[in-house]
Amino acid sequence: MSRFVDRVTIHVAAGNGGHGCSSVHREKFKPLGGPDGGNGGNGGSVRLVVDPQVHTLLDFHFRPHARGTNGKPGMGDNRDGATGDDLVLPVPDGTVVLDTDGTILADLVGAGTVFEAAQGGRGGLGNASLASKARKAPGFALLGEQGQERDLVLELKSVADVGLVGFPSAGKSSLVSVLSSAKPKIADYPFTTLQPNLGVVQSAGDVFTIADVPGLIPGASAGRGLGLDFLRHLERCAVLAHVVDCATLEPGRDPVSDIDALEAELAAYRPALDADHGLGDLAERPRVVILNKIDVPDAAELADLVESDIAERGWPVFRISAVAHTGLKELTNGLASMVADYRAAHPKPAARRAVIRPKAVDESEFSVIPDPEIEGGFIVRGARPERWIAQTQFGNDEAVGYLADRLNRLGVEDALTKLGAQPGAAVTIGDMTFDWEPTTPTGDEVPITGRGTDIRLDRSDRVGAAERKQARRLRRGLPDEADDA
CATH class of the missing domain: 3.40.50.300 (P-loop containing nucleotide triphosphate hydrolases)
Known part of the structure; x- marks a missing residue:
């Protein structure tokens, strides 16, 4: 006799989004053809779907881990990465989905009823999509988001007559x-x-x-x-x-x-x-x-x-x-x-439709609170700021400058100023903590410099072209150009 399992804990992880591509079109006699980096593909989601042919949670008992497919990274020549495949998990009619705290998330009744257990990460934008009046040829791209990952409890309530x-x-x-x-x-x-x-x-x-x-x-x-x-x-x-x-x-x-x-x-x-x-x-x-x-x-x-x-x-x-x-x-x-x-x-219940609830117009995009562990520090919370932090290449000064512009337009800098934040205060967003420097101009006011650089960031760990040229001369035993001058 097959084993009947009516309660399991599963770990679901959606696929990660693919990274965007930073590329410049190159063609003979056209040294600077403009940005052509494609966007990364979205990661695959994990979905639970009611299947009338499934009567037990036995499969989840032996295979409690489920993971969606990652999205592919973008490529040059404006080629977007492929989207990851969604993972569809069939569950019995009458399955109740709970989180680890016991809160009911979904009640799956009716063939075809769908619950998104884990949402796939968004693919990062390539530099072609980031081009604007201020940045005509961005030297950076956005990283793909991590897919949602969480533990769920599936509890079966038998649907018997x-x-x-x-x-x-x-x-x-x-x-x-x-x-x-x-x-x-x-x-x-x-x-x-x-x-x-x-x-x-x-x-x-x-x-x-x-x-x-x-x-x-x-x-x-x-x-x-x-x-x-x-x-x-x-x-x-x-x-x-x-x-x-x-x-x-x-x-x-x-x-x-x-x-x-x-x-x-x-x-x-x-x-x-x-x-x-x-x-x-x-x-x-x-x-x-x-x-x-x-x-x-x-x-x-x-x-x-x-x-x-x-x-x-x-x-x-x-x-x-x-x-x-x-x-x-x-x-x-x-x-x-x-x-x-x-x-x-009592007619047979039909599959439940997904309910889309628009966000309120006056709903705040973020919140700023004092940091209880760092004196004079602040913590910025919100889905958008935290997502932007995860998408940023912090080894690229231009990408960091683009992040500063986005946060400024969202109103984070104004909120910090109203709360009395001082220059150099530690500001934490997501898993990143950095020193806040106010009064940074927006992207439209920033003079264009080399790709991957931003004049507002006075510290750069990258070696410039002039320094590389000077190092080559010294390795070859040639005199310093400054001495020749």
Whole structure:
């Protein structure tokens, strides 16, 4: 029998964006043909998609790591890099996605429902896309973004039509085995069933699913025993069937008291998803009572005594023996009728569409707060500034100057000034900390210098052309040009 896994933790990592290309068009008799560096491709995302053919999270149990494909870097001659392929992971209908803190991120119900587990990184712009009036031939390109990476918890709530409710060893697994082709583990000791079992039942052309979940004991709604692992799989069942052991020899137990104990736990339990898909609380679901093991003479007599009392509650009652195959046809037809009534009143949910929520017009792009660890320092937070930091080549002065222009236009410098930042203050954006120098002019006011340089940055670790030429003369033993002059 295949293993049923209903809760896993997976690590998803989207593909990184490709770096942009810094290139200048070269052609005979055209030494400076202009920038022609292409953009990097976007990284592939990781998506979860509901697949009706998948019924367990077993694949994620053995392969918990999922990674999208990286985007390709841009190339010269205005050639953009290829976009990374998205990784599509099929999940069962009824999968709930949570973060590591237990917050529900998505409830995947309906074939084709999609959840983006990790978003691929954006590709960096090439220098052809960065050309402007101020920088006609940029000597830099933007780096590709890192893909989103996080841990997710996948929790499966079985989407079954009928859920079997009962004490341990009430005969639920035996009933599933005779009503369907499922082969659950069956033994003569309590809590044999440690994981849900699903079976497909056919009756007069109708097909419905039945779920056998771990046995219930008093206190399960508070987590006792298998507790919530049991009740979670009943949240989406349209019909709840009490399977009562009429042959039990335990003192203080009888069919009516067993049903009352089960009903108390169902009433006390509250689903994590309120009014899950319009079904309401478990206490409001349609009920059916199955008096099992009537092949035992004493059990048959007890069933005769309690059947009328149970019928007064308005619930259908069926007397069966899973071992002797007694009363199974009547039970199957009765369950099929109740499921058909439910389906008529509750159409099958369609795949949920993605909801796009535009950002508010007055929403701030960033925030600036004092740095609690550095005296006089500040921390700039915001999606755009942090993304720009990750895209910048800090070994290229022109790229750093371009970053300063972007931050200035966003209003970061004005915000720092209002908070009283002093020249040389440590400013942290993302994982970079640098000394703030105010009153830097924007790109339109900066005189054009050599490619990859910026006159506003008075410190440069690169060796200029004149210095390289002088070093070559010295290596060859030629006199210094300054001496010749």
